[in-house]
Amino acid sequence: MESFMEQSLTVLREAGYTLGLVLAGVGVGILTFYVFSFLYRRFEKKTKQMFFTSVRAHLFGPLKWIFPVISLFPFLSFTHITPEALEYIKQILKIVLVGEVAWLIIRSANIFEDLILSRYKIDEKDNLQARKIYTQVQFFKRVFMIGVGVLALAVILMSFKEVRQLGATLLASAGVAGIVLGFAAQRTLSTFIAGLQIAITQPIRIDDVVIVENEWGRIEEITLTYVVVRIWDMRRLVVPITYFTEKSFQNWTRTSADILGTVYLYADYTVSVQQVREELHRLLQQSSYWDGEVWNLQVTNLTDKTVELRALMSGRNASDAWNLRCEIREKLLEYVREHFRELYPRVRAEIMEKRQKE
Numbered sequence: 220m221e222s223f224m225e226q227s228l229t230v231l232r233e234a235g236y237t238l239g240l241v242l243a244g245v246g247v248g249i250l251t252f253y254v255f256s257f258l259y260r261r262f263e264k265k266t267k268q269m270f271f272t273s274v275r276a277h278l279f280g281p282l283k284w285i286f287p288v289i290s291l292f293p294f295l296s297f298t299h300i301t302p303e304a305l306e307y308i309k310q311i312l313k314i315v316l317v318g319e320v321a322w323l324i325i326r327s328a329n330i331f332e333d334l335i336l337s338r339y340k341i342d343e344k345d346n347l348q349a350r351k352i353y354t355q356v357q358f359f360k361r362v363f364m365i366g367v368g369v370l371a372l373a374v375i376l377m378s379f380k381e382v383r384q385l386g387a388t389l390l391a392s393a394g395v396a397g398i399v400l401g402f403a404a405q406r407t408l409s410t411f412i413a414g415l416q417i418a419i420t421q422p423i424r425i426d427d428v429v430i431v432e433n434e435w436g437r438i439e440e441i442t443l444t445y446v447v448v449r450i451w452d453m454r455r456l457v458v459p460i461t462y463f464t465e466k467s468f469q470n471w472t473r474t475s476a477d478i479l480g481t482v483y484l485y486a487d488y489t490v491s492v493q494q495v496r497e498e499l500h501r502l503l504q505q506s507s508y509w510d511g512e513v514w515n516l517q518v519t520n521l522t523d524k525t526v527e528l529r530a531l532m533s534g535r536n537a538s539d540a541w542n543l544r545c546e547i548r549e550k551l552l553e554y555v556r557e558h559f560r561e562l563y564p565r566v567r568a569e570i571m572e573k574r575q576k577e
Contacts, residue, residue, distance in 0.1 A: 237298040244294030248287030255286075273333040281323040288316050314375050321371035328360045350424035350472075354441055357425065358418035361443050413461045414443045423463055423470060428478075428537035430469035431458055437537075471537050479513060480540040482530040482548045486555065490526055492518060494559075495551070499530050502550050508543035510535045 256279060263271045291312065295305060335356055339349035417423060423446065427438045431448055434456055440447040446463065448456040462468075471478050484495070496516040503509045513533035520527035530547060534540030 237300060240294045240298050241291065244291035245287045247294075248290030251290060252283055252286040255282075269337055270330070270334060273330045277326045277329040277333075278323060281319055281326055285316070285319045285323065288312055288319065310378065313378060317371055317374050317378075321367050324367050325364050328363050332356050332360055350426050351421055353426075354421055354424040355418050357441060358414060358443070365443075410444050410459070410461055413464045414441075416464055417441065417460065422473075424472075427473070428471040430471075431456060431462070477510060477512070477533060477535055478537050478540045479531060479533050480544040482532070482544050482551065483519075484528040484530065484551055484555070485525040486528060486559075488526055490528070490559070492516065492526075492528065495528060495555075498554050499532075499547065499551065502547055502554075503532055503543075506543060506546055508534055508539040508546065510539070 259271075259275065263275060292309070295308065298305070300308065336349075336353060339352050418441075423429060423438050423441070425438055425441060429436065429438060429448060434448065434450050436448040436450040436456060438446060439449040439455070442460070444460055446458050446460055448458060450456055486495075499516050500514060503514050510533050513531060515531040517529050517531070518526060519529040530551065532540075532543055532547060534543050
């Protein structure tokens with residue numbers, strides 16, 4: 220009985236000692252992180268540079284977990300854990316550390332994104348260059364994240380002896396497996412190539428105004444496999460990215476953000492085109508949506524009943540052009556109704572009296 224009690228106390232002491240060392244290692248790591256964080260924040264306040272603010276915003280999350288894991292390794296050497304169990308624990312910690320480092324590297328891509336995009340404002344009126352850069356940054360950041368994830372997974376797998384021993388067998392069958400995977404991943408590969416093509420040639424960009432599947436909207440997100448189009452009524456149209464390399468679509472902001480709008484007015488043959496033209500110019504000058512660049516009024520067609528007048532006007536972007544068209548259409552209609560009611564399209568008829576038979 221005494222021997223059993225002594226053994227139990229010994230086990231408890233060793234377990235408490237081991238637990239104390241583990242907690243001490245984790246505590247040292249946490250304390251080190253908070254000391255580092257305190258000093259870094261003081262340094263950041265002095266410099267007041269965006270780079271250091273971005274580093275804190277994106278990297279401190281992973282670092283909060285990396286510090287305790289690193290500081291735990293030296294303390295494990297002083298524990299009374301059996302060598303076999305210690306080896307398993309270290310293996311688990313190495314896997315965790317690889318994952319955390321991969322997380323840190325992936326988050327570091329956000330720093331470069333912040334630095335690049337800080338020079339280009341996508342919410343400006345003339346944002347063509349910003350949309351180009353933003354689209355490329357988003358695409359290559361996702362490619363970088365996938366690459367880091369695959370590399371981290373490879374490092375984790377290679378840390379197991381069993382996986383390394385299978386290397387020769389895998390290499391021997393790599394040729395056959397490559398052919399099989401090539402056929403299986405053909406669609407995935409074509410999707411990736413389509414995404415790469417869009418990132419480089421840029422037939423579409425973030426915030427482009429497009430018409431896809433007869434829907435008017437803006438490009439909201441471009442991923443490696445699909446594109447999200449925000450429709451004018453706030454619906455989202457999700458389109459495979461290969462759609463934009465295989466099918467035709469309209470891009471209203473391909474070369475610039477400004478766009479021309481048209482309004483058609485149908486009037487009687489007695490209309491004074493010059494008076495309507497002067498009224499159009501006056502209305503455009505009063506509108507906040509007109510950019511002051513282009514305007515015109517032309518007779519574009521004559522039918523047997525009406526005269527077709529086309530009012531041409533320009534806006535800074537697609538949204539302004541749309542609002543401008545609606546505004547001018549409404550005010551021209553009101554102008555004609557109040558001042559020239561006789562200009563409404565009319566149907567004329569001539570009544571012929573029958574000759575009386577002699």
